Amino acid sequence: MAAVISASGLSKRYGRRQAVGGLGFAVGSGQVCALLGPNGAGKTSTIRMLVGLSRPDEGEARILGEPVGLGAPVLRRVGVLIDGPAFVPHLSGMANLKLLWTATGRAWPPPALDDALDLAGLGAAANRKVKGYSMGMKQRLMLAQALMRAPDVLILDEPANGLDPAEVRALRERLGRLAQEGAAVLVSSHQLAEVQQLATHAVVMNRGRLVASGPLDELLGGGDAFRVEVDDTRRAAAVLREARSVASVAVRDGHLVVTAPGTPPAEFVEALVTAGVGVMSVTRDGRSLEEAFLTMTEGEGEHAAR
Numbered sequence: 185m186a187a188v189i190s191a192s193g194l195s196k197r198y199g200r201r202q203a204v205g206g207l208g209f210a211v212g213s214g215q216v217c218a219l220l221g222p223n224g225a226g227k228t229s230t231i232r233m234l235v236g237l238s239r240p241d242e243g244e245a246r247i248l249g250e251p252v253g254l255g256a257p258v259l260r261r262v263g264v265l266i267d268g269p270a271f272v273p274h275l276s277g278m279a280n281l282k283l284l285w286t287a288t289g290r291a292w293p294p295p296a297l298d299d300a301l302d303l304a305g306l307g308a309a310a311n312r313k314v315k316g317y318s319m320g321m322k323q324r325l326m327l328a329q330a331l332m333r334a335p336d337v338l339i340l341d342e343p344a345n346g347l348d349p350a351e352v353r354a355l356r357e358r359l360g361r362l363a364q365e366g367a368a369v370l371v372s373s374h375q376l377a378e379v380q381q382l383a384t385h386a387v388v389m390n391r392g393r394l395v396a397s398g399p400l401d402e403l404l405g406g407g408d409a410f411r412v413e414v415d416d417t418r419r420a421a422a423v424l425r426e427a428r429s430v431a432s433v434a435v436r437d438g439h440l441v442v443t444a445p446g447t448p449p450a451e452f453v454e455a456l457v458t459a460g461v462g463v464m465s466v467t468r469d470g471r472s473l474e475e476a477f478l479t480m481t482e483g484e485g486e487h488a489a490r
């Protein structure tokens with residue numbers, strides 16, 4: 185995979201606090217990657233370094249192979265949503281978009297203005313003054329700002345904040361479509377459920393450090409792992425250990441965890457049933473990332489410190 189967005193050894197300190205430490209990951213073309221972590225994990229600090237708004241103490245961020253720094257030319261190809269651009273309150277949403285776009289020396293309108301406005305769903309409100317906008321409207325205008333240039337790289341800090349479920353769905357569809365067309369998308373979030381809706385891949389961080397990264401279904405253990413409830417775990421485990429398609433069988437809390445790469449579960453269920461084992465349920469084993477994430481967000485993190 186050619187990395188479109190990459191971080192290597194990225195580190196940032198604020199005084200004595202290590203906000204990001206030795207972080208490395210890569211996002212390729214066609215991926216919607218979530219930067220996932222609890223509050224204070226270092227997501228915003230990471231994103232600021234990725235878009236040249238802050239300088240890493242150590243390590244390097246690259247986009248499309250080019251080192252990123254303030255004003256780096258490659259950043260013109262990146263749609264960014266972070267802390268909001270400061271909209272001018274007495275101008276309309278549309279006038280603000282125009283101001284931001286033409287400030288970069290380009291002719292109005294940008295290539296994907298209509299699509300971006302469509303997603304922002306502001307309708308006639310796009311022509312009203314921003315000072316009358318709700319938080320959600322401002323957030324959607326920020327999204328329009330990031331998307332109007334039809335970027336092939338998108339870096340969005342908590343883009344779903346303040347959006348309702350229908351708007352999150354529309355955002356997912358739009359990001360999915362951009363990725364299908366070859367864009368690389370990085371979105372930060374502190375909510376696993378939201379990430380499951382939006383992303384194909386995830387980079388999980390906690391206290392500034394990398395916890396896990398990879399395709400979301402692998403991280404969720406759902407790619408090839410199944411939780412199987414049976415009436416006789418010992419016998420079922422013995423049967424499955426003999427089955428050709430099954431790579432591993434473990435007994436956990438009275439049920440089986442079965443990995444069978446590239447095989448539909450019907451195959452090993454049939455083997456069980458043929459051997460006379462009663463099968464009560466088969467579900468994807470979605471525990472690993474969820475468990476890891478819950479452990480992270482419980483108690484001892486920034487939540488408790490604040």
Ligand SMILES: Nc1ncnc2c1ncn2[C@@H]1O[C@H](COP(=O)(O)OP(=O)(O)OP(=O)(O)O)[C@@H](O)[C@H]1O
Nearest residue numbers: 198201203221222223224225226227228229230374
């Ligand atoms: N400008 C700053 N000065 C001092 N400390 C900072 C600064 N920015 C971030 N931090 C600290 O660095 C750590 C990481 O913060 P960061 O905002 O990157 O986390 P986050 O994962 O984006 O969290 P959240 O989801 O709450 O925004 C936190 O402990 C935060 O308090």
